Amino acid sequence: MADHVTVIESVKLDDANDAIILLDQTKLPNKKEFLQLKTVDDVWDAIYQLKVRGAPAIGIAAAYGIYIVTKNSTASDFEAFYQEFKKAKEKLASSRPTAVNLFWALDRMEARLMKEKEATISEIIRALKNEANLIKKEDQEVCEAIGRHALEVLEPGWGILTHCNAGTIATAKYGTALAPIYLGEEKGYDFKVFADETRPLLQGARLTAWELNEAGVDVTLICDNMASIVMSQKKIQAVLVGCDRVAANGDAANKIGTSGVAILAKHYGIPVYVCAPMSTIDLNTETGNDIEIELRPEEEIKTKWYSESMAPEQVKTYNPAFDVTDHTLITGIITEKGIVSPSYKENLAKLFD
Numbered sequence: 001m002a003d004h005v006t007v008i009e010s011v012k013l014d015d016a017n018d019a020i021i022l023l024d025q026t027k028l029p030n031k032k033e034f035l036q037l038k039t040v041d042d043v044w045d046a047i048y049q050l051k052v053r054g055a056p057a058i059g060i061a062a063a064y065g066i067y068i069v070t071k072n073s074t075a076s077d078f079e080a081f082y083q084e085f086k087k088a089k090e091k092l093a094s095s096r097p098t099a100v101n102l103f104w105a106l107d108r109m110e111a112r113l114m115k116e117k118e119a120t121i122s123e124i125i126r127a128l129k130n131e132a133n134l135i136k137k138e139d140q141e142v143c144e145a146i147g148r149h150a151l152e153v154l155e156p157g158w159g160i161l162t163h164c165n166a167g168t169i170a171t172a173k174y175g176t177a178l179a180p181i182y183l184g185e186e187k188g189y190d191f192k193v194f195a196d197e198t199r200p201l202l203q204g205a206r207l208t209a210w211e212l213n214e215a216g217v218d219v220t221l222i223c224d225n226m227a228s229i230v231m232s233q234k235k236i237q238a239v240l241v242g243c244d245r246v247a248a249n250g251d252a253a254n255k256i257g258t259s260g261v262a263i264l265a266k267h268y269g270i271p272v273y274v275c276a277p278m279s280t281i282d283l284n285t286e287t288g289n290d291i292e293i294e295l296r297p298e299e300e301i302k303t304k305w306y307s308e309s310m311a312p313e314q315v316k317t318y319n320p321a322f323d324v325t326d327h328t329l330i331t332g333i334i335t336e337k338g339i340v341s342p343s344y345k346e347n348l349a350k351l352f353d
């Protein structure tokens with residue numbers, strides 16, 4: 001697949017040093033800095049501060065995190081090891097509430113642990129490492145599959161609007177919403193991508209515009225309030241976004257502002273595709289109303305990303321990190337198993353048959 005993209009591994013295991021090596025996404029696009037994380041607090045902080053971000057990348061970081069913090073356990077029996085494991089899992093699970101991949105990956109690690117209940121502690125630790133590596137490897141394959149399926153509904157030369165960053169560094173490989181862009185590059189689709197800057201943390205400006213530009217993709221950075229005009233001027237033929245949690249009825253939680261983009265797209269008759277790994281579909285959450293929306297610190301709105309304050313210190317702010325796009329606004333949910341219409345709730349459940 002896409003040889004046009006330099007895939008930077010945003011999360012990798014440094015087993016020899018009992019550490020995770022993490023691309024610090026808060027430093028992009030100006031600096032490509034890597035962090036070495038060794039403790040559960042280090043990993044928690046990296047997830048909370050969005051040094052690692054993007055649902056799949058968060059899950060991979062949590063999986064490796066729980067491995068590195070338990071690999072040197074001196075527990076003499078399973079129960080003692082399990083207590084250490086559970087403590088680390090609870091800590092990591094408290095970092096961010098919306099992206100289901102965090103909990104999905106941690107639950108997968110626990111399921112593997114329980115499968116190895118009768119093994120020796122060293123065998124259990126080896127199994128946890130293998131499970132974390134498998135989670136990462138599977139996500140690489142998922143990105144490629146989503147890219148292929150997405151191209152089934154996109155035409156060469158189309159204008160594609162995307163919001164936030166669902167690219168290489170948010171996943172283990174090509175991204176989700178950006179996977180078809182990279183695959184399309186390789187196949188000469190010549191997409192024209194319009195990237196919303198995505199306030200307040202500017203993942204679109206700092207990350208999407210950066211990675212697509214690096215890959216030689218035709219990308220135009222726009223302010224969030226310009227989505228309507230580019231749609232009205234017929235520059236956009238499809239909207240492609242990632243997601244952090246898709247409820248059983250197809251409602252999708254994604255970066256704040258996505259639902260507004262979907263409402264605009266509906267007005268202009270433009271299809272909206274949510275690119276969703278199966279690991280981001282949560283059948284245990286009935287509807288979007290049941291998805292916990294993370295509220296983040298006010299300084300992210302006022303000052304965090306600017307050298308000067310962007311608003312009077314005393315002004316109140318409200319900083320929900322995500323919003324929910326109603327399934328009625330979504331044309332299709334593109335998964336590694338194919339594209340489903342969210343109009344029938346059973347469609348998503350059938351993917352898991």
Ligand SMILES: CSC[C@H]1O[C@H](OP(=O)(O)O)[C@H](O)[C@@H]1O
Binds near residue numbers: 253
């Ligand atoms: C491939 S998942 C990308 C998804 O995650 C982002 O949220 P955050 O930057 O807060 O981790 C955003 O919602 C993206 O669509």
